[in-house]
Amino acid sequence: MPEKILILDFGSQFTQLIARRVRELNIYCEIHPYNHFPEVDSTVKGIILSGSPYSVRQEDAPQFDFKPYHKQLPILGVCYGAQYLAQHNGGEVQPSSTREYGRANLQYINEASPLFKEVPSSSQVWMSHGDTITNITDNFEIIASTDTVKVAAYQIKGSQTYGIQFHPEVTHSLDGKQLLQNFLVDICGCHQEWTSESFIETTIAGLKEKLGDDKVVLGLSGGVDSSVAAVLLHQAIGKNLYCIFVDNGLLRKDEFESVLDSYKHMGLNVRGIDAKQRFYDALAGLTDPEKKRKAIGRVFIEVFDDAAHEVQDVKWLGQGTIYPDVIESVSVKGPSATIKSHHNVGGLPDFMKLKVVEPLNTLFKDEVRRVGRTLGIDDNILGRHPFPGPGLAIRILGEVTPEKVAILQQADAIYINNLRQGGVYDKVWQAGAIYLPVQSVGVMGDERTYENVVCLRAVESLDGMTADWCHLPYELLAKISNEIINNVKGINRVVYDISSKPPATIEWE
Structure with missing residues (x-):
């Protein structure tokens, strides 16, 4: 298991950005809602507490008991996270006299602090907060200030717990990457060994162990995610992977033929199914977007299930689900409000009786592309624009x-x-x-x-x-x-x- 950083999400719009910055430093991390914090094992090297749209002064503000980890692991609180740690260690948080949003410059830095190694004293940072830490106790040490925010950063003495009032993950914090590297490498001791090569090696080994001699069916779309998932599964189980590409009549011009042709050169076992008329019949008379999506999803499952039954003793369904889909489905306040149904998330009908395997469900889209390049997948596939699961049906308004x-x-x-x-x-x-x-x-x-x-x-x-x-x-x-x-x-x-x-x-x- 790779070493990892846990990011505790209090609902900030920037939480995914923190994860992306951590991973850019070749360090694996996971986002977990504050109310679904996982067990901490020996692979966890540190914890980052995110910002939040809440104020720590609100009665319904998100709560997290950090005390079990306070001396055990390095902790970095960002914005809300910093205010939460301060308030629960005897400090005081009050509304800012004016809401501080935008660029600011550090006026003071404790150069001896490992968190600010190689960060210049006038470094530009990005503020976004309506509250300010106005008072701290003697066990806190201020390690950075701006002209208007005295407690811009602090360390709790005798521990590796830090709080910063600004957002190092946004590009407007010009030395934010350096600060995060200081925390992750120098303070947490991460080794920066999480690369596309290491991901491929550990994923294929895990798939071999998980699947054994079982058969897997996977629905290909011709897109990046399903193609990379297919190649990883193929390298793990070879001929036991059965790929199905359904022509729903809603693909781009000549796409069915061109995609099937591109897969011929990848050694995959792919079967193409012409099901255009079944989809057109199901869509007849429908104008509501959600009804169209659900009709397409229903028919796809029916067509896919028919094809899967032709493979004897199949036990698994492979999917190209990626990390943002997973995050959205277990958000801070439970599953997100339905903006639109997602074709990869939401489970399977009971009648399919297949277990699900998702080799990419820890990766962001750009990471999927990097893994694909390392696997040697053609750039014509990796460079393709995302295309919606329901295809042109949701680009035709009305029936x-x-x-x-x-x-x-x-x-x-x-x-x-x-x-x-x-x-x-x-x-x-x-x-x-x-x-x-x-x-x-x-x-x-x-x-x-x-x-x-x-x-x-x-x-x-x-x-x-x-x-x-x-x-x-x-x-x-x-x-x-x-x-x-x-x-x-x-x-x-x-x-x-x-x-x-x-x-x-x-x-x-």
């Missing part, structure tokens, strides 16, 4: 019909091909065309037209949790618009979506 799918596939293909030819595809996190239930007047030749509208969407993101719209060149957008209108019968207007996430989502449904 889904084969005719609408064909129109959208053509428009989408023109869009994506132009992004590739224009050299911007790899700079975009996700892109796609959306078929709108709107008709507009147009003029083609000497005729008046009354046809449909397509919206283009392209976003930049690191992990899909937040996203900003891409500032594509006007010349490229004009070229795409002209090609779609001139070549796709049924479309006479193209628009571009310039909304970010939040408040919008990446997909329209």
